[in-house]
Amino acid sequence: MFWRLITSRRFAPLFVSQFFSAFNDNFVRNMLVLLILFRLGDEHAGPRVTLAIGLFMLPSIFLSALGGEWADAHDKALIARRLKFAEIFVQMIAAAGFALASLPMLYAALVGLGIIAALFTPVKYGILPDHLAREELPAGNALVEGATFVAILCGIMFGGYAASHERSSIGVAMQLMAIAGLCYGASLFIPPTRTGAPGLRADPNIFRSTWHCVAELKVDARIWSGAQAVSWFWLVGAVSLSLVPVLIKQRIGGGLDVETAVSALFAVGIAIGSLLAAIIARGRIWLTPIPVSAVLMAVFLLDLGFATMGLPRTGVTISLGAFLESGPGLRIALDITGLAAAAGLFVVPAFAAVQAWANEARRARVIAGVNIVSSLYMVGATLLTAILQSPLAGLSEPKLLILLGCLNLGAAIYFWAKFTTKH
Numbered sequence: 001m002f003w004r005l006i007t008s009r010r011f012a013p014l015f016v017s018q019f020f021s022a023f024n025d026n027f028v029r030n031m032l033v034l035l036i037l038f039r040l041g042d043e044h045a046g047p048r049v050t051l052a053i054g055l056f057m058l059p060s061i062f063l064s065a066l067g068g069e070w071a072d073a074h075d076k077a078l079i080a081r082r083l084k085f086a087e088i089f090v091q092m093i094a095a096a097g098f099a100l101a102s103l104p105m106l107y108a109a110l111v112g113l114g115i116i117a118a119l120f121t122p123v124k125y126g127i128l129p130d131h132l133a134r135e136e137l138p139a140g141n142a143l144v145e146g147a148t149f150v151a152i153l154c155g156i157m158f159g160g161y162a163a164s165h166e167r168s169s170i171g172v173a174m175q176l177m178a179i180a181g182l183c184y185g186a187s188l189f190i191p192p193t194r195t196g197a198p199g200l201r202a203d204p205n206i207f208r209s210t211w212h213c214v215a216e217l218k219v220d221a222r223i224w225s226g227a228q229a230v231s232w233f234w235l236v237g238a239v240s241l242s243l244v245p246v247l248i249k250q251r252i253g254g255g256l257d258v259e260t261a262v263s264a265l266f267a268v269g270i271a272i273g274s275l276l277a278a279i280i281a282r283g284r285i286w287l288t289p290i291p292v293s294a295v296l297m298a299v300f301l302l303d304l305g306f307a308t309m310g311l312p313r314t315g316v317t318i319s320l321g322a323f324l325e326s327g328p329g330l331r332i333a334l335d336i337t338g339l340a341a342a343a344g345l346f347v348v349p350a351f352a353a354v355q356a357w358a359n360e361a362r363r364a365r366v367i368a369g370v371n372i373v374s375s376l377y378m379v380g381a382t383l384l385t386a387i388l389q390s391p392l393a394g395l396s397e398p399k400l401l402i403l404l405g406c407l408n409l410g411a412a413i414y415f416w417a418k419f420t421t422k423h
Contacts (some may be wrong), residue, residue: 026155068368273344
C-alpha cells in the first residue's frame with residue numbers, strides 16, 4: 001500500500017508539496033535557532049528559542065478556522081496552489097533576514113510561514129479522505145507524518161549549515177527560493193477535489209469562526225477525544241524541541257554537528273514510529289497504541305531528564321564522535337530516538353480516526369479545529385516553558401523534561417479511558 005500511494009497521482013503531488021513545505025518551515029526556524037545559539041551569542045537563548053516556536057504556531061490559533069472554511073467551500077487543490085504561491089514571497093523576507101542577521105526579520109518570516117501553515121493544514125489533511133479509501137488512511141497519514149519529519153531533518157541540517165559563518169547570503173537566498181519553487185511546482189499537480197460545502201461562506205470574523213470551529217468539535221465525543229490526542233502529540237513535540245537544543249549545548253557542550261545529529265535522531269524516530277503505526281493498524285482505525293505510546297513517551301522523557309540532571313553547565317564544545325562515545329551522550333541519543341518513535345506511533349492512529357469520523361461536508365473544518373486546539377496546546381506550553389526557564393522561575397531543562405514525562409503518565413491514563421473500545 002505504501003508503494004501504491006507514493007506512486008499514484010492522487011497522493012504523490014500532495015506528498016511532495018507538503019514535504020517541501022515542512023522542509024521550508026524548519027529550514028528557516030532552525031537557521032534562526034542556531035543563529036541565536038551560536039552566532040549572536042544571546043545569553044537568554046533558551047526563552048528566545050522557545051519564543052521562535054511559539055511565534056510560528058500562534059497564527060494557527062486564529063487562522064485555522066478560516067483555512068477550514070476555504071477548504072470546505074472550494075476545491076482543496078486550488079487553495080493549496082494559492083497558498084504555496086504566497087509562500088514564495090515569505091521566503092524573500094527570510095532571505096533578507098539571514099543576509100542582515102536580523103532577528104526581527106527572521107521572526108517575521110516565521111510568522112508568515114506560520115500563517116501559511118495554519119491555512120494549509122486543513123487542506124493537507126482534509127484532502128486525504130477525498131483521494132484515499134478509508135483503509136488507506138493509516139498508511140497515507142503514516143507517509144505524511146514520516147515524510148514531514150524527514151523534511152524536518154533535512155530542514156534542520158540545511159538550516160544548521162546555512163547558519164554557519166561560511167555560507168554566503170546569496171547562496172542561502174537561492175536555496176530558500178528554490179525550496180519555495182519546488183513546493184509550488186508540486187502543488188500544481190494535486191488532482192482537483194469535490195467541494196464539500198458549496199454554499200459555505202467564510203466568516204470574516206476570525207475570532208468568532210475560531211470559537212465555533214472548536215465548539216463544534218465537542219459535538220462528537222469521539223472526534224473531541226481524537227483532537228485531544230493529536231494536540232498532546234504536538235505539545236510534547238514542541239516542548240521537547242525547544243528544550244533539547246539548549247540542553248545539548250549548555251549541559252553537553254554539543255556544537256552544530258551534535259545539535260544536527262540529535263535533531264536527525266528525533267526526525268528518524270518519528271518516521272519509524274509513524275510507519276510502524278500503519279503496519280500495526282493493517283488498514284484499521286485502531287486506537288489501542290495511543291495510551292501505550294503515551295507511557296513509552298513518559299519513560300523516555302523521564303530518563304532523558306534524569307540522565308542530564310547531574311550534568312553541570314559547560315563552556316567546552318565537543319565533537320559528534322565524543323558525544324556518541326560518552327555514556328551520557330549515548331543515553332541521550334537513545335532516549336531521543338525512543339521518544340520520537342513512541343510519538344509517531346501515538347499520533348498516526350489518532351489523526352486517521354479523526355479523518356475517518358469527520359463528515360465530508362465539514363472535514364476540513366474539523367481538521368482546522370484540531371489544528372486550533374493543537375496550536376493552543378503548543379503555544380500555551382511553549383510560553384509556559386519559556387516562563388519556567390526564565391529567571392522568574394529558574395527551572396532547568398532537565399527538570400522540565402521530567403515534569404513533561406510525569407504529565408505523559410497522566411495523559412496515558414486519560415487516553416486509556418477514552419480509547420479502550422474499538423471504533
